[in-house]
Amino acid sequence: MTCTEFPEPSGADGASRCSPTRPISTLAESSASSLLPAELLYLTVLLAQPSSKIPVSCSLLHSICQNGRHVQFPWRNLVLLTRSARTSRPVKKNFIECHQSNLVKTLKMFLAAAFNRLDTRLTGFAPSQPAQADPMFTTEYLQHLYSRVLLQWPVSQFPLSFYSAQTRKCSLEAVLPTLESSLGYPVRRFAWRPLIHGLLLPVYFLRAGRLELLDQCLHLLRSAPAWQIVEIPLSWNSWQVLFLDDRIRVSSFCAYAAAQDDNFESPGASYPLVLATMALLDWSLPTLQVILAHFPSLSVSTIAEHVWDRGDFIIDSMFDVLDNAVPDSVDRIIDLYKWLQGHIGYSFAFFPLLSALPTKGIRNYSTRVLLEVDLPTLTAFEGDWQLWSTMRAQLELAVVDLIDEHKDEQLLLIALDHGLLQRTGWARLISLNPTQWWPVIQKHVPATGNEHYITVAQALLLLAVDRSQPSKIIRLADIITRDLNADVLDVILHDEGDLKSYFTVVSIMRTLAPTLPDPSRSLGRALTFLASQHTDLAEISTYKLCTLVSVLFHTASSRLPRNRPVDCLAGMSPNHMASIAVAFLVSTLLFGYPMSRVYPGQSSLAVADSLLTYAAQVIPDPRTASFFDLVPVCLRAIVATMIREWTKSTVVEEEKKEEEEDENEDEDEDDDNWFRSDKDTIQWTLAHLVRLDSQFVAAVLDHDWDASLVAFAKAPIPAEDQDCATVAGYIVELVATQQVSQAAEYWQSVDRTVSRDVVARMARWMAQLNYSNSPATEERIVAVVQQLSCNTSF
Known part of the structure; x- marks a missing residue:
């Protein structure tokens, strides 16, 4: 390439700019370059391989390359545009x-x-x-x-x-x-x-x-x-x-x-x-x-x-x-983000923006992004409480991670001033480094009192379990008991969130079991709390409480000299004994086998068998006092749910076997089953329940179910109990549909061989266990049945 490739306009004197007057060389110069005309020198140099050494090979070239516009452009063209002389690759005739x-x-x-x-x-x-x-x-x-x-x-x-x-x-x-x-x-x-x-x-x-x-x-x-x-x-x-x-x-x-x-x-x-x-x-x-x-x-x-x-x-x-690097100025991020919000229509194009920033090396970015972008964006959505709550939780999480990464108490104070740190935020921050951040919460949140600290401790325990950090569980339990003057059991019992997950309970209590001063006392407190719960307690909460009672029972029984679980029941009231037996059965049969983390292999089933057998021997005959009247109503509801789910899943399995070609059969019918549903386990459990209280099982199976579908489950139930369940079910149906007089007439027409007391008891259970009934309907059914059993006129 030569300088003639891009000819320049002629000067005023008509001379081409590519033919300047050659600079006068000094007498001291005797190099070959001084003997060549400038035009030949330029052309000779341009044929050389591009190199930074050429302009400094002689003072003349250096001067020309520095000051000569007619050389600068061709030289740039040569350096930028020519192909490397060393390449041996074939030249493709396309844009490559x-x-x-x-x-x-x-x-x-x-x-x-x-x-x-x-x-x-x-x-x-x-x-x-x-x-x-x-x-x-x-x-x-x-x-x-x-x-x-x-x-x-x-x-x-x-x-x-x-x-x-x-x-x-x-x-x-x-x-x-x-x-x-x-x-x-x-x-x-x-x-x-x-x-x-x-x-x-x-x-x-x-x-x-x-x-x-x-x-x-x-x-x-x-x-x-x-x-x-x-x-x-x-x-x-x-x-x-x-x-x-x-x-x-x-x-x-x-x-x-x-x-x-x-x-x-x-x-x-x-x-x-x-x-x-x-x-x-x-x-x-x-x-x-x-x-x-x-x-x-x-x-x-x-x-x-x-x-x-x-x-x-x-x-x-x-x-x-932005994951691994950020621009050299936070203004670029803030300005373009606001432009997107204002012009593109993304009201929260990526929220929080703080979470898009890498945690390392941008401490000076965090405060400005929080104050100038994320907080104003959050404020703009205060009218939509559900969306605002979700966005606030996301921002809280991002702020906590940056506070811990940079050990930035200034950012922490800003978050506190704007109400960003709440229970879960404090918990996450403390869980990252309990030694550093626990004193901080005591320093900055003194006015909220121990109640706030306990809610933080609840979330802390959950995080420690989720992250499989037993050492932090012990450290946090020590904080709860020493600094908060509280009890870990109270923290678990009174949690309204996910802390009572049965897997969480197993992890916490297994870790803390050696530190419990009196597990029998803790077991009694848990049973008292369980007895205070009502029918409307969420099923998942009842499962968690059952697991807590079971783990505490295991801890208490393991400290006995002979380490026999049934020995722990000695001296207990019938109510506590019945509650432990049922709670242990429920937690043993839960899907996921949480008790297998406490007992190896199938030994939890053996323990449940011994407890149920012992309870059946020492608790009075259900003809005089029903076993399931001794357990809390929430436990009664869980057992009824378990029996019904088993019945439903078993019927579905039978239909699948008979009609395998039916593609419309709902194969996921039992996806919501919380319990083990293998046939042997079902038969084993039903046999124990019938031995404990056949009347309760009959009431559960009769109410709201087609008798033909549950015949296999009714088989071990005495015929008189099935008859009582049929009568009770019909009376409940009449009263629930405002047909009280018809219910009274039917009551009077029932065969005298049917026990009125058993029918009344079953009707009360059915009213409590029918989740479609409102509390008012349940109370009305119980009152009417009570009047009927007392022969009171309406």
Whole structure:
């Protein structure tokens, strides 16, 4: 390449600028360069391999390269645009040629320097204020390069024919030869490729943060007579060649956009829209504004439509690129985020913004993002309580993680001032480092009293269990008992959240069992608490309480000399004995086998068998005192639920065996079953329950169920109990439907061999166990049955 490739205008005296007067050499110079005319010297040097050593080979060349504009431009052309002489790869006749010249290599080298990287991976953000001027490009040099870009392309030849009839998009590789052939000069004779290099340089300036040169490039493009060529929508696969961005998330976005183009026959994207996408991924609102200023077809609404059409993928990609690094100024993040909120329509495009920031190295970013973005966004949604609560919890989590990462008490005070830290937030913070953060909560939250501390301790125990940290459970239990003067058992019993999960209870109590001073006393307190619960207690809460009672029972019995579980029942009241037996049975049969973590193998079933057998021997005959009248009503309801679920699941299994070809059969019928449902376990349990209280089992199986479906379960129940259940069920149905007089008449007509007391007891159970009844209906049924049993007239 020579300086004549890009001829300059003649000077006023008609002399070509490529033929300057040779500088006068000194007498001291005797090198060969001093004997050559300047023109020959320039041409000789230009034939050499580009090297930084050449300009310093002699003072003449150094002076020319520093001050001679006629040499600077050709020399830059040679360094940037020629192919490396060392490459042996074949030259492809397509757009990939731009990657075989020195241009891309040099631009990548400059960008790596701008990102302060030792390698050439372009994974950073553009600097907001580049520290130095660009080492190669100036405004004059850009004017020199862009002098032929689209200059002779008639607007009438705008290549609409390149649109695909099917997808209305084309690739750069496909259209480039025809587009370049339409230019007014033989493009392939020159290393400068206007339709590739002319579009690549704005990308370089965008990624280098050189907005003044980006503005100049876009101005030169827009000044060309046929600048509309940049409006041709091309596939994202084509545009990815120009990205100069090695960030994984950016590459993923391009691949996603290309796949979406193929799958949904999208028209691709124009060059201005691609530049706008690059600006978004670089978190630079000034860059985006420069691009918007130069392209009338690119408006805020166009960008908004582009963002929405990509199904949040652009927004997600923008925040994903923040995972490992952030721009050099937090203003870039805040300004562009607010612009998105105000112009794109994302009221909470990514909330909280704080959670999008990496936890390391951005302590000075956290406070400003919290105060200027996240808190105002949260306040804007106070009218929607449900959404606001969810957003507040998300912000609390992000704040806690940053407070702990930076040990930032200033951020902590800001969070406290705005009410961001509540029970779960304190718990998470303390669980990260109990030794550091427990004194902080006592220092900053003295007015809330021990009640607040206990709720925090509840959440702390849950977090310690979830993270499998037994040592923290012991440490937190020590905090509860020493600093709060509370009891871990009270913390578990009075929790209204998820702390009483039966797996959580097993983990906590197994860890703390050696530290319990009197497990028998703790067991008694748990039984008293269980007895105080009502029918409307949530099933999951009852399961948790059953597991707690069972683990405490195991702890108490394991300290007995002979370590026999039944010995622990000696001296207990019938109510406590019955409650322990039923609670242990329920927790043993729960899905997931929580008691298997306490007892190895099937030994928990053996313990349950011994407890039920012992209870059946010492508790009075159910003819005089029903066993299930001794247990809390919530336990009674759980056993009834268990029996009904078993009956339902067993019937479904039988129907599946008989009608395997029926594709409409509900195969997930028993997905909500909380209990083990193998046939042997069901038969074993029903046998024990019938032996304990056949009347209760008969009442459960009769009410609300087709007798033919539960015949297999009714088989071991005495016939007289089944008759009583039938009578009780019919009376309950009549009273529930306001047919009290008919119920009285039916009562009088019942065979005298049917026990009125048993019928009344069963009717009361049925009223309590029918979850479709309102409390008022339940009370009315119980009152009517009581009157009937006392022969009181209505």
